[in-house]
Amino acid sequence: xxxxxxxxxxxxxxxxxxxxxxxxxxxxxxxxxxxxxxxxxxxxxxxxxxxxxxxxxxxxxxxxxxxxxxxxxxxxxxxxxxxxxxxxxxxxxxxxxxxxxxxxxxxxxxxxxxxxxxxxxxxxxxxxxxxxxxxxxxxxxxxxxxxxxxxxxxxxxxxxxxxxxxxxxxxxxxxxxxxxxxxxxxxxxxxxxxxxxxxxxxxxxxxxxxxxxxxxxxxxxxxxxxxxxxxxxxxxxxxxxxxxxxxxxxxxxxxxxxxxxxxxxxxxxxxxxxxxxxxxxxxxxxxxxxxxxxxxxxxxxxxxxxxxx
Ligand SMILES: CC(C)(C)CCc1c(C(=O)O)[nH]c(=O)[nH]c1=O
Numbered sequence: 001x002x003x004x005x006x007x008x009x010x011x012x013x014x015x016x017x018x019x020x021x022x023x024x025x026x027x028x029x030x031x032x033x034x035x036x037x038x039x040x041x042x043x044x045x046x047x048x049x050x051x052x053x054x055x056x057x058x059x060x061x062x063x064x065x066x067x068x069x070x071x072x073x074x075x076x077x078x079x080x081x082x083x084x085x086x087x088x089x090x091x092x093x094x095x096x097x098x099x100x101x102x103x104x105x106x107x108x109x110x111x112x113x114x115x116x117x118x119x120x121x122x123x124x125x126x127x128x129x130x131x132x133x134x135x136x137x138x139x140x141x142x143x144x145x146x147x148x149x150x151x152x153x154x155x156x157x158x159x160x161x162x163x164x165x166x167x168x169x170x171x172x173x174x175x176x177x178x179x180x181x182x183x184x185x186x187x188x189x190x191x192x193x194x195x196x197x198x199x200x201x202x203x204x205x206x207x208x209x210x211x212x213x214x215x216x217x218x219x220x221x222x223x224x225x226x227x228x229x230x231x232x233x234x235x236x237x238x239x240x241x242x243x244x245x246x247x248x249x250x251x252x253x254x255x256x257x258x259x260x261x262x263x264x265x266x267x268x269x270x271x272x273x274x275x276x277x278x279x280x281x282x283x284x285x286x287x288x289x290x291x292x293x294x295x296x297x298x299x300x301x302x303x304x305x306x307x308x309x
Contacts, residue, residue: 001288002298007242007264008186010093014039016280019246019269020097036277037284040092043080045099045125050076054211065220066270067199069211077109084120099125110155122159127192138164141174148182158186165191165226176237189244190230193217220270224248228261235262252286262304
């Protein structure tokens with residue numbers, strides 16, 4: 001079965017990769033993804049300086065998914081830039097996730113990545129924090145507009161954005177209208193975790209993660225319908241761009257749903273954290289069997305073909 005996919009002008013052996021943040025902080029983890037059956041892989045969102053992140057426990061898995069408030073622990077952008085310099089792109093494409101703590105930090109990191117002139121593809125994390133007391137960038141439309149204007153100008157080549165979920169049609173419309181102002185925003189990754197949820201352990205009568213009084217972003221089964229909606233909403237509203245799906249993927253059937261909704265590639269977060277990089281061979285096998293059963297010969301034939309009633 002031909003599972004090949006494409007994004008920008010790059011070919012992928014299959015549409016699967018990790019969600020940024022999962023199995024991608026250290027070189028050893030990145031090498032594990034490089035050597036897995038994933039079609040590509042992405043580094044942990046990086047900041048200018050290294051960060052230890054929030055106090056632990058900061059990640060917790062439940063039968064239905066996960067909650068996290070990691071706090072952007074990462075080795076600093078030069079660590080991932082070094083990995084991208086040494087990497088052999090003939091193996092599979094590599095993405096770099098960037099999540100500066102300010103517009104200036106993002107511009108500095110993007111300038112360095114631009115000047116390195118590597119084949120790595122940038123995914124700009126718009127869930128990154130804004131001014132304290134204000135919503136994350138992607139929930140502050142004026143700030144998002146300013147961020148994209150400045151980063152487009154500075155980076156000057158195609159890049160993507162990682163978006164949090166939206167839940168209101170007017171927000172889909174407004175966010176898409178801003179993204180469509182920037183032709184260099186070549187792809188949109190939907191979704192990041194659903195923010196500020198709360199998981200409770202009834203035995204301990206307590207929250208399960210230490211930061212933020214237990215509030216954190218959720219992933220896994222909890223988020224699949226919201227992820228599919230965001231993929232399809234931006235697929236419909238941004239015909240000049242591609243969409244990468246992320247959220248709730250645990251089986252080949254979930255991958256197929258994201259493809260139908262309009263995803264060109266599909267990221268795996270919580271399920272990868274829980275199962276390890278072996279998940280990619282399982283997902284490719286399940287996806288190939290599903291396509292076979294349905295009589296498809298490629299995934300291109302599935303992309304965006306979701307029917308309405
Ligand atoms: C939430 C931020 C810390 C602002 C960005 C990094 C991030 C984190 C994180 O490092 O806590 N967790 C997520 O589920 N998504 C993210 O984008």
